[in-house]
Amino acid sequence: MSCFAGDRIGSTRAYSGHGNAPPILEPVRVVWRGNILRFARAHASIRQGAKRVARLTISLLYYIALAFWRFALQLTGRSPARRLVVIYYHGIPDAYRSKFVRQMESIRRGAKVFPAFHRGSLPAGKANVAITFDDAYVSVAENALPELASRGFHSTIFVPTATLGGPPSWTMEEGCPDSCEFVMPAEQIAKLASPLVTLGAHSCTHPRLSRLTLSDARAEIEGSRIELQNLTGQDIRLFSLPYGDHSPSTIELCREAGYEAVFSTIPTSVDTKGPGFVRGRVKVDPFDGRLEFFLKYNGAYAWAPYVSALKRTLRNHWQSPAAHLGLVASDRQGRRS
Ligand SMILES: [Zn+2]
Numbered sequence: 001m002s003c004f005a006g007d008r009i010g011s012t013r014a015y016s017g018h019g020n021a022p023p024i025l026e027p028v029r030v031v032w033r034g035n036i037l038r039f040a041r042a043h044a045s046i047r048q049g050a051k052r053v054a055r056l057t058i059s060l061l062y063y064i065a066l067a068f069w070r071f072a073l074q075l076t077g078r079s080p081a082r083r084l085v086v087i088y089y090h091g092i093p094d095a096y097r098s099k100f101v102r103q104m105e106s107i108r109r110g111a112k113v114f115p116a117f118h119r120g121s122l123p124a125g126k127a128n129v130a131i132t133f134d135d136a137y138v139s140v141a142e143n144a145l146p147e148l149a150s151r152g153f154h155s156t157i158f159v160p161t162a163t164l165g166g167p168p169s170w171t172m173e174e175g176c177p178d179s180c181e182f183v184m185p186a187e188q189i190a191k192l193a194s195p196l197v198t199l200g201a202h203s204c205t206h207p208r209l210s211r212l213t214l215s216d217a218r219a220e221i222e223g224s225r226i227e228l229q230n231l232t233g234q235d236i237r238l239f240s241l242p243y244g245d246h247s248p249s250t251i252e253l254c255r256e257a258g259y260e261a262v263f264s265t266i267p268t269s270v271d272t273k274g275p276g277f278v279r280g281r282v283k284v285d286p287f288d289g290r291l292e293f294f295l296k297y298n299g300a301y302a303w304a305p306y307v308s309a310l311k312r313t314l315r316n317h318w319q320s321p322a323a324h325l326g327l328v329a330s331d332r333q334g335r336r337s
Pocket of ligand 1: 206243
């Protein structure tokens with residue numbers, strides 16, 4: 001389908017922008033542009049795959065190192081800290097339901113499931129996991145909730161309140177599978193809450209909150225809570241940040257709006273005995289491999305934010321001298337003119 005789109009774009013441009021070109025060259029141009037698009041997509045896909053394998057390898061090493069550390073602690077009579085790993089999905093399309101089932105079976109064998117809002121102690125022995133879904137897609141109600149209910153697993157669903165019953169209206173990456181999804185309609189959301197399902201707000205229109213004015217961000221954060229409370233009759237106490245995007249003032253607005261916890265997309269585990277307001281989460285997909293999923297719900301991707309911070313520091317360090325030189329050069333140029 002995408003190749004067809006590329007060819008179509010190529011042919012439209014050829015006829016509208018190059019009316020005097022010899023007609024015999026048009027098919028060559030169309031094929032050439034189509035090949036470039038195909039090559040660019042293949043290159044992006046290979047890069048994504050290589051990054052995923054690199055992350056998986058580091059996570060495996062991190063997991064092994066963590067296991068040694070826990071063992072060493074136990075030898076000295078101390079018990080390692082127990083933490084909650086909150087995972088988050090988006091949609092669970094029909095084609096991936098069997099893979100989602102396999103993942104839930106992995107959790108049933110290797111973890112204990114808690115609500116995402118859990119505070120207090122956690123048991124030892126297995127991983128402790130909370131399951132959440134962002135964007136409240138219809139496919140979650142159809143394919144995930146029955147599987148979770150049959151296993152007695154609790155989940156939390158975060159709802160963008162201005163898009164109920166329609167397709168996602170926010171910006172997504174090209175080729176994102178969620179572009180085929182639909183957000184649950186209001187009447188479905190209203191009946192969703194149960195002892196096994198907690199609802200949380202996910203803003204009204206799913207914007208990047210840190211880019212809004214304070215009053216617009218407040219309207220998104222407070223407004224979605226009020227709308228969801230009116231719709232369900234439930235007290236809405238949890239909020240998930242769209243894209244994980246936030247600033248210190250976003251978090252402060254969430255506190256002022258009356259939320260008890262805010263969920264980010266930073267893959268750190270949660271200290272459920274601490275007073276932490278912002279809780280990290282690990283992104284999972286139904287198409288994650290067995291080892292990849294196991295490592296994710298065991299908290300083995302917790303290294304990622306530290307590496308990102310290190311990369312940012314190094315980038316700033318190397319960019320600063322260049323920026324300084326650029327500033328000096330432009331300053332000199334300014335003096336000359
Ligand atoms: Zn979202």
